[in-house]
Amino acid sequence: MSKTTSNSIHITKATQSKIDTVNFDDLQFGRVFTDHMFVCDFEDGQWQRPEIKPYGPMTIDPSARVFHYGQAVFEGMKAYKDNDGRVFLFRPDENFQRINKSSARMAIPEFPESYFFEGLETLLKLDSAWIKPGIGNSLYLRPFVIATEPAISASPAVTYRFMIICSPAKSYYSDAVKVIFAQKYSRSADGGVGFAKAAGNYGAQFYPTTLAQKRGYQQIIWTDANTHEYLEEAGTMNIFFRVGDKLITAPNNDRILDGVTRKSIIQLASDMGIACEVRRVSVQEIKDAAKNGELKEIFGAGTAAVVSPISAFEHDGQEYKMAMEDDSYAKIFKSRLLGIQHNEQDDTHGWRHEVV
Structure with a gap:
């Protein structure tokens, strides 16, 4: 040495x-x-x-x-x-x-x-x-x-x-994943440490995620701990829903991690003229949108996976499949983010930090 x-x-x-x-x-x-x-x-x-x-x-x-x-x-x-x-x-x-x-x-x-x-x-x-x-x-x-x-x-x-x-x-998830909307277990609670990247937050997810995997699902979309009526995060990622041509994502609070990829996608959506609402998202709203054909896609966003499309979700014993459209927002945002990160596209917001 x-x-x-x-x-x-x-x-x-x-x-x-x-x-x-x-x-x-x-x-x-x-x-x-x-x-x-x-x-x-x-x-x-x-x-x-x-x-x-x-x-x-x-x-x-x-x-x-x-x-x-x-x-x-x-x-x-x-x-x-x-x-x-x-x-x-x-x-x-x-x-x-x-x-x-x-x-x-x-x-x-x-x-x-x-x-x-x-x-x-x-x-x-x-x-x-x-x-x-x-x-x-x-x-x-x-x-x-x-x-x-x-x-x-x-x-x-x-x-x-x-x-x-x-x-x-290399790529964390190579294919679209199937998820379960949580009805019993919670990732975090009000006043807790859900907003922090504390090790225990992730250890507590392993057991319910294992139960989901035994049923053929790769991840869980966590719901609020009080009522399990509102969707908050997907496994270790933030979550986005596309209803029509509009994006919806849950707001930050003391239960939800302030994801870097999440805030980057919100900015990119604004740059591209894509409407993005940051508000509470109910389980029923997304189920209704899936039933009437308005739910176009769901995708997770995080550092490891960048953007991870979701092919189906299950809630209350019923599975809802996604169309997986070729012109998906997930593909658009992933391509844009990777292009910026690899210095292949313009970085209009100064997000790249060169190591010199």
Whole structure:
């Protein structure tokens, strides 16, 4: 290993890359990781000097509070490479703001902006070869924070670890998915942590999603916890409905994640002259629209999948199939977003952030 130093990051480079052992044409999402990772510890009331070192296991005390009280938050981002070899991030300022918002809700100290961006960019420069050009290829980035203090008393930790790991990725969902409208289980509740990317939010989804999968459905569209009458999110994604030529999506609240892809689609819809209503969406409204032929499409939106069309939904024992039109909004928005992210289309809103 060779050791170098940037302005604020201590760097230990891997002696040998493992990239030649990876089949980039056959990637399973989130199972292969690059040569390096970013690590920064919070101790004595402040964030210490960050470091980048070879990706690998780490030692952590079994009494670390993260294992017992779930103090953990994370983000999902992607890096892209154009055909000239230039590397870009997509709206990384949004991810930085959101991880600190999530941290504050979980009583975790906020992370410094300068460390976040220098860490990301230094890591991407070191592992640039892992970012493959071409639409559909990307490097998925996972910043996260965990409570590391070895203590099992029920209170916030005093030590934490902030990390960034990277995983080469292709399309998350290759086909349209079938979903169930939730009638019993809830993703989050009023006053809770649904708006935060807290680890426990996702762990709580696994059991009801497994039940749905046993019935032949890939995901759940979550409904409000109080009445299960209003549609809010699709699995780990935000959700859009096209009724006629109009888009509808649920408003942000303390149950719904403020998705970067979601807000980008709302802006793109405005750019294209597509009406988009941000309001509560009832289960009955969507069922009625499906019955009378007004419901043209449903799609999820998120960093991993970008845009994921939904081919059918089930509620109260009845399945409703979608027509899957060739000129779907899902295809239009996905093409536009990927074009911006890969530097193949104009970026009129300044969303691309070049890593130089």
